[in-house]
Amino acid sequence: MAKEKTGKLNALKRRAILDAARDVFSSLGMTKATMRLIAEEAGVTTGALYSMFGGKDEIYAALLEDSLKMLFLYVCEEAMRARTTEKSLSRSIRAFFDYYAVRPFEAQLGMHSFTEAPHSSLGKERDTALNEALLATLDVFAEKIGEYAPHLSPKNIGAERDAIFCALIGALTLKASGRDKSIGTNADTIVNSHIENLIYRLASK
Incomplete structure:
Protein backbone atom coordinates (compact mmCIF):
# COMPACT_ATOMS: atom_id res chain seq x y z
CA MET A 1 0.00 0.00 0.00
CA GLY A 55 19.08 17.24 -16.80
CA LYS A 56 16.91 19.34 -19.07
CA ASP A 57 17.72 17.11 -22.07
CA GLU A 58 16.16 14.23 -20.17
CA ILE A 59 13.08 16.31 -19.37
CA TYR A 60 12.78 17.40 -22.99
CA ALA A 61 13.02 13.77 -24.11
CA ALA A 62 10.35 12.74 -21.58
CA LEU A 63 7.98 15.41 -22.89
CA LEU A 64 8.59 14.30 -26.46
CA GLU A 65 8.22 10.63 -25.59
CA ASP A 66 4.86 11.23 -23.88
CA SER A 67 3.71 13.27 -26.87
CA LEU A 68 4.69 10.59 -29.38
CA LYS A 69 2.91 7.91 -27.37
CA MET A 70 -0.30 9.95 -27.36
CA LEU A 71 0.08 10.64 -31.08
CA PHE A 72 0.41 6.93 -31.80
CA LEU A 73 -2.69 6.07 -29.77
CA TYR A 74 -4.72 8.82 -31.41
CA VAL A 75 -3.74 7.80 -34.95
CA CYS A 76 -4.50 4.14 -34.20
CA GLU A 77 -7.87 4.95 -32.65
CA GLU A 78 -8.92 7.10 -35.59
CA ALA A 79 -7.83 4.48 -38.12
CA MET A 80 -9.81 1.81 -36.28
CA ARG A 81 -13.00 3.87 -36.47
CA ALA A 82 -13.10 3.47 -40.25
CA ARG A 83 -15.06 0.69 -41.93
CA THR A 84 -13.12 0.57 -45.19
CA THR A 85 -9.42 0.40 -46.01
CA GLU A 86 -9.69 3.69 -47.88
CA LYS A 87 -11.21 5.50 -44.92
CA SER A 88 -8.78 3.85 -42.53
CA LEU A 89 -5.84 5.21 -44.51
CA SER A 90 -7.29 8.69 -44.89
CA ARG A 91 -8.33 8.90 -41.22
CA SER A 92 -4.89 7.84 -40.01
CA ILE A 93 -3.23 10.59 -42.06
CA ARG A 94 -5.76 13.19 -41.04
CA ALA A 95 -5.41 12.17 -37.38
CA PHE A 96 -1.68 12.95 -37.42
CA PHE A 97 -2.35 16.46 -38.70
CA ASP A 98 -5.33 17.08 -36.42
CA TYR A 99 -3.39 15.96 -33.34
CA TYR A 100 -0.60 18.46 -33.88
CA ALA A 101 -2.81 21.22 -35.32
CA VAL A 102 -4.43 21.77 -31.91
CA ARG A 103 -1.21 21.08 -29.98
CA PRO A 104 1.30 23.62 -31.36
CA PHE A 105 3.69 23.09 -28.44
CA GLU A 106 3.93 19.38 -29.18
CA ALA A 107 4.42 20.07 -32.88
CA GLN A 108 7.31 22.41 -32.11
CA LEU A 109 8.65 19.91 -29.59
CA GLY A 110 8.71 17.19 -32.24
CA MET A 111 10.56 19.44 -34.66
CA HIS A 112 13.06 20.41 -31.94
CA SER A 113 12.07 24.07 -32.34
CA PHE A 114 13.03 24.76 -28.72
CA THR A 115 16.55 23.37 -29.04
CA GLU A 116 19.62 25.26 -30.19
CA ALA A 117 19.35 23.78 -33.68
CA PRO A 118 16.49 21.90 -35.38
CA HIS A 119 18.62 18.76 -35.70
CA SER A 120 19.97 18.86 -32.13
CA SER A 121 20.67 15.48 -30.57
CA LEU A 122 19.30 14.47 -27.19
CA GLY A 123 21.84 11.67 -26.96
CA LYS A 124 22.19 8.53 -29.09
CA GLU A 125 20.01 6.27 -26.94
CA ARG A 126 17.27 8.87 -26.52
CA ASP A 127 17.36 9.76 -30.21
CA THR A 128 16.99 6.08 -31.13
CA ALA A 129 14.07 5.55 -28.75
CA LEU A 130 12.28 8.69 -29.91
CA ASN A 131 12.82 7.86 -33.57
CA GLU A 132 11.36 4.40 -32.96
CA ALA A 133 8.34 5.99 -31.28
CA LEU A 134 7.76 8.23 -34.29
CA LEU A 135 8.28 5.34 -36.71
CA ALA A 136 5.60 3.36 -34.86
CA THR A 137 3.07 5.99 -35.94
CA LEU A 138 4.44 6.25 -39.47
CA ASP A 139 4.20 2.48 -39.74
CA VAL A 140 0.46 2.80 -39.15
CA PHE A 141 0.42 4.71 -42.44
CA ALA A 142 2.44 1.93 -44.06
CA GLU A 143 0.07 -0.71 -42.73
CA LYS A 144 -2.99 1.15 -44.02
CA ILE A 145 -1.35 1.77 -47.40
CA GLY A 146 -0.63 -1.96 -47.68
CA GLU A 147 -4.23 -2.82 -46.85
CA TYR A 148 -5.63 -0.35 -49.36
CA ALA A 149 -3.09 -1.06 -52.11
CA PRO A 150 -1.88 -4.64 -51.53
CA HIS A 151 -0.25 -4.68 -54.98
CA LEU A 152 2.46 -2.24 -53.83
CA SER A 153 5.90 -3.54 -52.96
CA PRO A 154 7.31 -2.94 -49.45
CA LYS A 155 9.75 -0.46 -50.97
CA ASN A 156 6.96 1.55 -52.60
CA ILE A 157 4.87 1.41 -49.44
CA GLY A 158 7.81 2.82 -47.51
CA ALA A 159 8.25 5.59 -50.06
CA GLU A 160 4.56 6.51 -49.83
CA ARG A 161 4.75 6.51 -46.05
CA ASP A 162 7.71 8.87 -46.07
CA ALA A 163 6.03 11.17 -48.59
CA ILE A 164 2.96 11.41 -46.35
CA PHE A 165 5.15 12.37 -43.40
CA CYS A 166 6.93 15.07 -45.39
CA ALA A 167 3.61 16.48 -46.61
CA LEU A 168 2.20 16.57 -43.07
CA ILE A 169 5.26 18.29 -41.62
CA GLY A 170 5.14 20.82 -44.44
CA ALA A 171 1.46 21.54 -43.82
CA LEU A 172 2.00 21.88 -40.07
CA THR A 173 4.92 24.24 -40.64
CA LEU A 174 2.79 26.40 -42.93
CA LYS A 175 0.00 26.44 -40.36
CA ALA A 176 2.32 27.35 -37.49
CA SER A 177 3.94 30.19 -39.43
CA GLY A 178 0.75 31.43 -41.05
CA ARG A 179 2.40 31.13 -44.45
CA ASP A 180 -0.48 29.05 -45.77
CA LYS A 181 -2.73 32.11 -45.65
CA SER A 182 -0.12 34.24 -47.41
CA ILE A 183 -0.35 31.97 -50.45
CA GLY A 184 -4.14 31.99 -50.42
CA THR A 185 -4.85 28.59 -48.92
CA ASN A 186 -4.88 26.83 -45.55
CA ALA A 187 -3.11 23.80 -44.16
CA ASP A 188 -6.33 21.80 -43.83
CA THR A 189 -7.04 22.16 -47.54
CA ILE A 190 -3.49 21.11 -48.37
CA VAL A 191 -3.75 17.96 -46.25
CA ASN A 192 -7.17 17.03 -47.64
CA SER A 193 -5.90 17.52 -51.19
CA HIS A 194 -2.87 15.34 -50.51
CA ILE A 195 -5.07 12.58 -49.08
CA GLU A 196 -7.50 12.71 -52.02
CA ASN A 197 -4.68 12.59 -54.55
CA LEU A 198 -2.99 9.74 -52.70
CA ILE A 199 -6.17 7.66 -52.58
CA TYR A 200 -6.81 8.26 -56.29
CA ARG A 201 -3.22 7.51 -57.27
CA LEU A 202 -3.00 4.30 -55.25
CA ALA A 203 -6.31 3.08 -56.66
CA SER A 204 -5.08 3.76 -60.19
CA LYS A 205 -1.81 1.86 -59.86
Whole structure:
Protein backbone atom coordinates (compact mmCIF):
# COMPACT_ATOMS: atom_id res chain seq x y z
CA MET A 1 0.00 0.00 0.00
CA ALA A 2 2.83 2.37 0.93
CA LYS A 3 4.64 1.58 -2.32
CA GLU A 4 1.47 2.25 -4.31
CA LYS A 5 1.00 5.59 -2.56
CA THR A 6 4.63 6.53 -3.18
CA GLY A 7 4.27 5.57 -6.82
CA LYS A 8 1.21 7.79 -7.22
CA LEU A 9 2.97 10.71 -5.54
CA ASN A 10 6.00 10.29 -7.79
CA ALA A 11 3.74 10.18 -10.84
CA LEU A 12 2.03 13.40 -9.74
CA LYS A 13 5.40 15.05 -9.07
CA ARG A 14 6.67 13.92 -12.47
CA ARG A 15 3.58 15.37 -14.16
CA ALA A 16 4.00 18.67 -12.31
CA ILE A 17 7.65 18.86 -13.38
CA LEU A 18 6.85 18.10 -17.01
CA ASP A 19 4.04 20.67 -17.05
CA ALA A 20 6.42 23.24 -15.57
CA ALA A 21 9.13 22.37 -18.09
CA ARG A 22 6.60 22.75 -20.87
CA ASP A 23 5.93 26.34 -19.77
CA VAL A 24 9.62 27.15 -19.37
CA PHE A 25 10.59 25.68 -22.74
CA SER A 26 7.70 27.52 -24.40
CA SER A 27 8.74 30.90 -23.04
CA LEU A 28 12.55 30.61 -23.00
CA GLY A 29 13.50 27.81 -25.36
CA MET A 30 15.79 24.93 -24.52
CA THR A 31 19.02 26.94 -24.44
CA LYS A 32 17.93 29.53 -21.87
CA ALA A 33 15.88 27.15 -19.75
CA THR A 34 17.61 25.91 -16.61
CA MET A 35 16.89 23.18 -14.10
CA ARG A 36 16.56 25.85 -11.42
CA LEU A 37 13.85 27.68 -13.37
CA ILE A 38 11.99 24.44 -14.04
CA ALA A 39 12.17 23.51 -10.35
CA GLU A 40 10.83 26.92 -9.33
CA GLU A 41 7.98 26.66 -11.83
CA ALA A 42 7.13 23.16 -10.57
CA GLY A 43 7.31 24.20 -6.93
CA VAL A 44 9.99 21.67 -6.04
CA THR A 45 13.60 21.93 -4.95
CA THR A 46 16.39 21.58 -7.47
CA GLY A 47 17.51 18.48 -5.58
CA ALA A 48 14.06 16.91 -5.94
CA LEU A 49 14.12 17.70 -9.64
CA TYR A 50 17.52 16.06 -10.13
CA SER A 51 16.32 13.00 -8.24
CA MET A 52 13.84 12.40 -11.08
CA PHE A 53 15.64 13.81 -14.12
CA GLY A 54 19.35 13.98 -14.87
CA GLY A 55 19.08 17.24 -16.80
CA LYS A 56 16.91 19.34 -19.07
CA ASP A 57 17.72 17.11 -22.07
CA GLU A 58 16.16 14.23 -20.17
CA ILE A 59 13.08 16.31 -19.37
CA TYR A 60 12.78 17.40 -22.99
CA ALA A 61 13.02 13.77 -24.11
CA ALA A 62 10.35 12.74 -21.58
CA LEU A 63 7.98 15.41 -22.89
CA LEU A 64 8.59 14.30 -26.46
CA GLU A 65 8.22 10.63 -25.59
CA ASP A 66 4.86 11.23 -23.88
CA SER A 67 3.71 13.27 -26.87
CA LEU A 68 4.69 10.59 -29.38
CA LYS A 69 2.91 7.91 -27.37
CA MET A 70 -0.30 9.95 -27.36
CA LEU A 71 0.08 10.64 -31.08
CA PHE A 72 0.41 6.93 -31.80
CA LEU A 73 -2.69 6.07 -29.77
CA TYR A 74 -4.72 8.82 -31.41
CA VAL A 75 -3.74 7.80 -34.95
CA CYS A 76 -4.50 4.14 -34.20
CA GLU A 77 -7.87 4.95 -32.65
CA GLU A 78 -8.92 7.10 -35.59
CA ALA A 79 -7.83 4.48 -38.12
CA MET A 80 -9.81 1.81 -36.28
CA ARG A 81 -13.00 3.87 -36.47
CA ALA A 82 -13.10 3.47 -40.25
CA ARG A 83 -15.06 0.69 -41.93
CA THR A 84 -13.12 0.57 -45.19
CA THR A 85 -9.42 0.40 -46.01
CA GLU A 86 -9.69 3.69 -47.88
CA LYS A 87 -11.21 5.50 -44.92
CA SER A 88 -8.78 3.85 -42.53
CA LEU A 89 -5.84 5.21 -44.51
CA SER A 90 -7.29 8.69 -44.89
CA ARG A 91 -8.33 8.90 -41.22
CA SER A 92 -4.89 7.84 -40.01
CA ILE A 93 -3.23 10.59 -42.06
CA ARG A 94 -5.76 13.19 -41.04
CA ALA A 95 -5.41 12.17 -37.38
CA PHE A 96 -1.68 12.95 -37.42
CA PHE A 97 -2.35 16.46 -38.70
CA ASP A 98 -5.33 17.08 -36.42
CA TYR A 99 -3.39 15.96 -33.34
CA TYR A 100 -0.60 18.46 -33.88
CA ALA A 101 -2.81 21.22 -35.32
CA VAL A 102 -4.43 21.77 -31.91
CA ARG A 103 -1.21 21.08 -29.98
CA PRO A 104 1.30 23.62 -31.36
CA PHE A 105 3.69 23.09 -28.44
CA GLU A 106 3.93 19.38 -29.18
CA ALA A 107 4.42 20.07 -32.88
CA GLN A 108 7.31 22.41 -32.11
CA LEU A 109 8.65 19.91 -29.59
CA GLY A 110 8.71 17.19 -32.24
CA MET A 111 10.56 19.44 -34.66
CA HIS A 112 13.06 20.41 -31.94
CA SER A 113 12.07 24.07 -32.34
CA PHE A 114 13.03 24.76 -28.72
CA THR A 115 16.55 23.37 -29.04
CA GLU A 116 19.62 25.26 -30.19
CA ALA A 117 19.35 23.78 -33.68
CA PRO A 118 16.49 21.90 -35.38
CA HIS A 119 18.62 18.76 -35.70
CA SER A 120 19.97 18.86 -32.13
CA SER A 121 20.67 15.48 -30.57
CA LEU A 122 19.30 14.47 -27.19
CA GLY A 123 21.84 11.67 -26.96
CA LYS A 124 22.19 8.53 -29.09
CA GLU A 125 20.01 6.27 -26.94
CA ARG A 126 17.27 8.87 -26.52
CA ASP A 127 17.36 9.76 -30.21
CA THR A 128 16.99 6.08 -31.13
CA ALA A 129 14.07 5.55 -28.75
CA LEU A 130 12.28 8.69 -29.91
CA ASN A 131 12.82 7.86 -33.57
CA GLU A 132 11.36 4.40 -32.96
CA ALA A 133 8.34 5.99 -31.28
CA LEU A 134 7.76 8.23 -34.29
CA LEU A 135 8.28 5.34 -36.71
CA ALA A 136 5.60 3.36 -34.86
CA THR A 137 3.07 5.99 -35.94
CA LEU A 138 4.44 6.25 -39.47
CA ASP A 139 4.20 2.48 -39.74
CA VAL A 140 0.46 2.80 -39.15
CA PHE A 141 0.42 4.71 -42.44
CA ALA A 142 2.44 1.93 -44.06
CA GLU A 143 0.07 -0.71 -42.73
CA LYS A 144 -2.99 1.15 -44.02
CA ILE A 145 -1.35 1.77 -47.40
CA GLY A 146 -0.63 -1.96 -47.68
CA GLU A 147 -4.23 -2.82 -46.85
CA TYR A 148 -5.63 -0.35 -49.36
CA ALA A 149 -3.09 -1.06 -52.11
CA PRO A 150 -1.88 -4.64 -51.53
CA HIS A 151 -0.25 -4.68 -54.98
CA LEU A 152 2.46 -2.24 -53.83
CA SER A 153 5.90 -3.54 -52.96
CA PRO A 154 7.31 -2.94 -49.45
CA LYS A 155 9.75 -0.46 -50.97
CA ASN A 156 6.96 1.55 -52.60
CA ILE A 157 4.87 1.41 -49.44
CA GLY A 158 7.81 2.82 -47.51
CA ALA A 159 8.25 5.59 -50.06
CA GLU A 160 4.56 6.51 -49.83
CA ARG A 161 4.75 6.51 -46.05
CA ASP A 162 7.71 8.87 -46.07
CA ALA A 163 6.03 11.17 -48.59
CA ILE A 164 2.96 11.41 -46.35
CA PHE A 165 5.15 12.37 -43.40
CA CYS A 166 6.93 15.07 -45.39
CA ALA A 167 3.61 16.48 -46.61
CA LEU A 168 2.20 16.57 -43.07
CA ILE A 169 5.26 18.29 -41.62
CA GLY A 170 5.14 20.82 -44.44
CA ALA A 171 1.46 21.54 -43.82
CA LEU A 172 2.00 21.88 -40.07
CA THR A 173 4.92 24.24 -40.64
CA LEU A 174 2.79 26.40 -42.93
CA LYS A 175 0.00 26.44 -40.36
CA ALA A 176 2.32 27.35 -37.49
CA SER A 177 3.94 30.19 -39.43
CA GLY A 178 0.75 31.43 -41.05
CA ARG A 179 2.40 31.13 -44.45
CA ASP A 180 -0.48 29.05 -45.77
CA LYS A 181 -2.73 32.11 -45.65
CA SER A 182 -0.12 34.24 -47.41
CA ILE A 183 -0.35 31.97 -50.45
CA GLY A 184 -4.14 31.99 -50.42
CA THR A 185 -4.85 28.59 -48.92
CA ASN A 186 -4.88 26.83 -45.55
CA ALA A 187 -3.11 23.80 -44.16
CA ASP A 188 -6.33 21.80 -43.83
CA THR A 189 -7.04 22.16 -47.54
CA ILE A 190 -3.49 21.11 -48.37
CA VAL A 191 -3.75 17.96 -46.25
CA ASN A 192 -7.17 17.03 -47.64
CA SER A 193 -5.90 17.52 -51.19
CA HIS A 194 -2.87 15.34 -50.51
CA ILE A 195 -5.07 12.58 -49.08
CA GLU A 196 -7.50 12.71 -52.02
CA ASN A 197 -4.68 12.59 -54.55
CA LEU A 198 -2.99 9.74 -52.70
CA ILE A 199 -6.17 7.66 -52.58
CA TYR A 200 -6.81 8.26 -56.29
CA ARG A 201 -3.22 7.51 -57.27
CA LEU A 202 -3.00 4.30 -55.25
CA ALA A 203 -6.31 3.08 -56.66
CA SER A 204 -5.08 3.76 -60.19
CA LYS A 205 -1.81 1.86 -59.86
